[in-house]
Amino acid sequence: MPRPRPLSEEELEQLRAELSTGREPSVWFTSAAVGVEAGRSGRVVALGDPADGDYIQVRPTGSKDVLAFSATEVTTVKPPRKKKAAEPPTRKRASAPVAAASTPAASVAAPVRPTHTAKAEPATERPVAAPASTPPAQPPAKPKRGGRKPVDPPAVVVTLSSTAEGEWLVEVVTGKKRTVRGLSVSPGAVAQAARALHPDVSAAIETVLDAARERQRTRVEQLQAELEAARRMLSELSE
Incomplete structure (x- = not known):
């Protein structure tokens, strides 16, 4: 094959x-x-x-x-259906010819008057053979299961990482395949998930979030100072 x-x-x-x-x-x-x-x-x-x-x-x-x-x-190709094997024709048993019983010719004799009456002997019953007992049907054998074991689901690894600008990225690895790569997540969603996991996880992530807040606060102050200086320069140029 x-x-x-x-x-x-x-x-x-x-x-x-x-x-x-x-x-x-x-x-x-x-x-x-x-x-x-x-x-x-x-x-x-x-x-x-x-x-x-x-x-x-x-x-x-x-x-x-x-x-x-x-x-x-x-x-992916569906196999053809198996054809059922044709059953062999059953032979009819030939009936044996019944031989006609020949009746012997009865001889005619002069009637004889009996001197005594003979008692009829009771007919003896022949023992009837008991029908042969059929063996009990054997239960169908159970099919043996294959030797393969069920496949365990692949392990899933979720990784959260932060950037210097305070952004958060998530990656997911399923088994040996990376299914999610560099997906951006809001800091608020990260903080909420950390609080739901464990106090130690929440404390570690809050430290990173506090540092990111401080950097953004400093940047806002610098931008405000630059904006004020630009406004003064514009005012002087307009006079």
């Missing part, structure tokens, strides 16, 4: 496009899939890093577990 063809780049891009819209695209397992019957369908819930090998996370139909597979273990 030829080895299944791995998913092409176009098929992987199509899967990523459907996942980005919130849909879970359907795939079917090939004969290379371990622990899952070939031809069974499933839903792709995430795509990881191809360098990991088994990076396609699939939830098989009828299961709540999410398993990881490689690009050769699944396909």
